[in-house]
Amino acid sequence: MKTSSMAAESTVEVSNVTSENLLKPVYNAGKSIEIENVTVSFKTPKGIYTAVKDISLSVKKGEIICLIGHSGCGKSTLMGTISGMVKPSSGVVRANGNEVEKPGPDRGIVFQNYSLLPWLTVYQNIYEAVDSAIKHKTAAQKKELVINNLKMVKLYDHKDKLPGQLSGGMKQRVAIARAFAINPSILLLDEPFGALDALTKSSMHVELLKLWNLDNREKTIVMVTHDIEEAIFLSDRVVVMNNGPEATIKEIVDVPLPRPRNKKDIVHDEVYMTIHDKLMNLLIDKFSIDDIV
Amino acid sequence: MKKIFTIKTLLSVVYFAAGLLLVGGIWELISLFTKNEIPNPRMTWITFKEVMQNPMQNEPDVKGIGTKLLSSLARVGIGFGLGSIIAIPLGLLMGSSKTIMAIVNPIVQILRPVSPLAWFPLGLAIFKDSPAASIFMIFICSLWPTVINTAFGVSAIPQDHKNVGTAFGFSKWKYLTKIMLPFTLPHILTGLRLAIGVAWMVIVAGEMLSGGIGLGYFVWEEGFNGGSVAKIIVAIIIIGIVGLILDKLFMALQKKFSYAV
Numbered sequence: 078m079k080t081s082s083m084a085a086e087s088t089v090e091v092s093n094v095t096s097e098n099l100l101k102p103v104y105n106a107g108k109s110i111e112i113e114n115v116t117v118s119f120k121t122p123k124g125i126y127t128a129v130k131d132i133s134l135s136v137k138k139g140e141i142i143c144l145i146g147h148s149g150c151g152k153s154t155l156m157g158t159i160s161g162m163v164k165p166s167s168g169v170v171r172a173n174g175n176e177v178e179k180p181g182p183d184r185g186i187v188f189q190n191y192s193l194l195p196w197l198t199v200y201q202n203i204y205e206a207v208d209s210a211i212k213h214k215t216a217a218q219k220k221e222l223v224i225n226n227l228k229m230v231k232l233y234d235h236k237d238k239l240p241g242q243l244s245g246g247m248k249q250r251v252a253i254a255r256a257f258a259i260n261p262s263i264l265l266l267d268e269p270f271g272a273l274d275a276l277t278k279s280s281m282h283v284e285l286l287k288l289w290n291l292d293n294r295e296k297t298i299v300m301v302t303h304d305i306e307e308a309i310f311l312s313d314r315v316v317v318m319n320n321g322p323e324a325t326i327k328e329i330v331d332v333p334l335p336r337p338r339n340k341k342d343i344v345h346d347e348v349y350m351t352i353h354d355k356l357m358n359l360l361i362d363k364f365s366i367d368d369i370v
Numbered sequence: 371m372k373k374i375f376t377i378k379t380l381l382s383v384v385y386f387a388a389g390l391l392l393v394g395g396i397w398e399l400i401s402l403f404t405k406n407e408i409p410n411p412r413m414t415w416i417t418f419k420e421v422m423q424n425p426m427q428n429e430p431d432v433k434g435i436g437t438k439l440l441s442s443l444a445r446v447g448i449g450f451g452l453g454s455i456i457a458i459p460l461g462l463l464m465g466s467s468k469t470i471m472a473i474v475n476p477i478v479q480i481l482r483p484v485s486p487l488a489w490f491p492l493g494l495a496i497f498k499d500s501p502a503a504s505i506f507m508i509f510i511c512s513l514w515p516t517v518i519n520t521a522f523g524v525s526a527i528p529q530d531h532k533n534v535g536t537a538f539g540f541s542k543w544k545y546l547t548k549i550m551l552p553f554t555l556p557h558i559l560t561g562l563r564l565a566i567g568v569a570w571m572v573i574v575a576g577e578m579l580s581g582g583i584g585l586g587y588f589v590w591e592e593g594f595n596g597g598s599v600a601k602i603i604v605a606i607i608i609i610g611i612v613g614l615i616l617d618k619l620f621m622a623l624q625k626k627f628s629y630a631v
C-alpha cells in the first residue's frame with residue numbers, strides 16, 4: 078500500500094516537472110544554445126580588456142558547430158560563457174532554455190589539456206565526475222555508467238592506469254569519456270585535439286562522430302579549433318571569428334555535406350573544396366612568400 | 371641493469387667508508403694535539419659500548435640510553451604531532467583564502483624567526499612544568515614549516531585541476547579530498563620533514579634547559595657536568611643518526627606520494 082501511494086506521488090511529481098519543462102521549448106523550440114549580445118571583459122593591470130564583443134549566436138539541438146579563429150581571438154572565452162566557466166559582462170547565454178550561471182551536468186566539457194587528475198586512475202577520474210554530476214543514481218549504476226563509457230572509448234583495459242601512464246590520444250579519450258559519462262545534452266570541446274599528432278587526431282574525429290551517432294545525433298556539440306580541415310569534417314556550421322580584442326563573428330559558413338562523411342572521399346568533394354577555400358580566405362591573408370610585404 | 375646498480379651501491383659504500391676514514395683521521399689528530407682532552411675514536415668506542423650496555427634499563431635513578439632516547443622521541447612526537455594537527459588545516463585555510471592569508475601570514479612571518487628556545491620560559495610560565503614546556507617549545511617550532519609549505523601547496527593548485535572541480539560540480543568535500551589534499555600532500559610532507567628536523571634539533575637544547583630524562587639532559591649532565599667528553603661525542607653521534615633516520619623516513623613518505631603529472 079505504502080509503496081503504491083509513494084509511486085503515485087512520484088508520478089505526480091514527474092508529470093509536474095515535465096509539464097513545466099514543456100512550456101519552455103515552446104519559447105525556444107529546437108534551440109540548444111542561445112547567445113544574445115554577449116560581451117566579456119576582464120580587468121587587467123593595464124585596464125579593461127574586452128575579449129569578445131556583442132556576440133549573438135544560436136545553435137540547434139543536435140547541431141555540431143566549430144568556432145574557428147586565430148589564437149587569442151576569444152573563441153575559448155565565448156565557449157566559456159556556454160559552459161558557465163566564464164561570466165559574460167553583459168548579454169545572456171541560455172543552454173536548453175535555462176540561463177547559464179555556472180557549469181551544470183547538462184553541459185559536458187572537454188578541456189584543451191585533458192585536465193585529468195594525475196593521482197586518480199582512469200576509472201576514478203571518470204567516476205568522481207559522474208558521482209558529482211549525477212545525483213539520482215546508486216553507486217552501482219554509476220559504476221556501470223563509467224565502465225560502459227570506458228568501453229565506448231576502448232579504454233576499459235587501461236582503467237586502473239594513472240593518466241601519466243597514457244599517451245596524449247588516450248588521455249583525450251578519457252576526457253571525452255568523462256564528458257560523455259554525465260550524459261550532457263551539450264558537449265563543449267575546447268581545442269580538444271590540438272596537442273595530438275595528425276594521425277591520432279584524424280582517428281579521434283571519427284571516434285567522436287561515432288559516439289555522436291550512437292547517441293542518435295541528439296547531442297549538440299560546440300568545438301573550438303584552429304584547424305580548417307577538422308572544422309569542415311566535423312561541423313554543420315563553422316563560425317569564423319575576427320581577431321581580438323573585441324572579437325566578433327566574422328562570418329558563419331554552412332557545411333552542407335551529407336553525413337556520414339568519409340574523410341578520404343570528402344576532400345575531393347567540390348563543396349568541400351569551396352568551403353575550404355572560403356575559410357582559408359577568411360582566416361589567412363598570406364599564401365606565399367610573394368604575399369609578404 | 372641490475373649489475374650497474376650493484377656497482378653503484380658498492381661505490382657509495384666505498385665513498386662512505388672514505389668519508390668516515392677522513393673524519394676519523396682528523397679526529398685522531400685533534401685528540402693528539404689536545405693530548406686526549408678530546409678523546410680519540412678508540413676511547414670513544416669504549417665509552418660507546420659502556421653507554422650501550424643495558425640500553426632499556428628503567429630504574430628510578432638509573433636510566434639506559436634507549437630509555438632516554440625514547441623519552442626525547444616521545445616529547446618530539448607529541449609536540450610535532452600537536453603542531454601538525456594545527457598547522458595542516460591552518461595552511462589549507464591560508465592557501466585557499468586570500469583574506470585568511472592576509473590575516474595570518476604577517477603573524478607567522480613575525481613569529482617564525484624567533485628562536486624556539488625563547489618559547490621555553492613562556493611554556494614554563496604557562497604549564498609550570500619543564501617537560502610540558504619543552505613539548506610546548508617543540509609544538510611552536512614545528513608549526514611554521516608545515517603552515518608555510520601547506521599554504522604554498524594549496525595556492526599552487528593548477529587552474530586545470532580547479533576547472534575539473536568546477537566543471538563537474540564537485541562538492542566542497544570532494545574538492546578537498548580529491549583535488550586539494552592529493553595535490554598538496556607532497557608540499558605538506560616537505561613541511562613536515564622540515565618541521566621534524568627543526569624539532570629534533572630543538573629538543574636537545576630544550577632538554578638541557580629542562581632537565582629530566584632525555585638525550586639533551588644526558589649531554590649536559592653526564593657529559594659536560596660529569597666531565598666525560600667521550601659521552602658528549604657518543605650523544606652527538608646518536609642524535610645525528612636518529613635525526614638522519616627521521617629525515618629518511620619522511621623522505622620515503624614524500625617519495626611515495628609524489629606522482630608524475
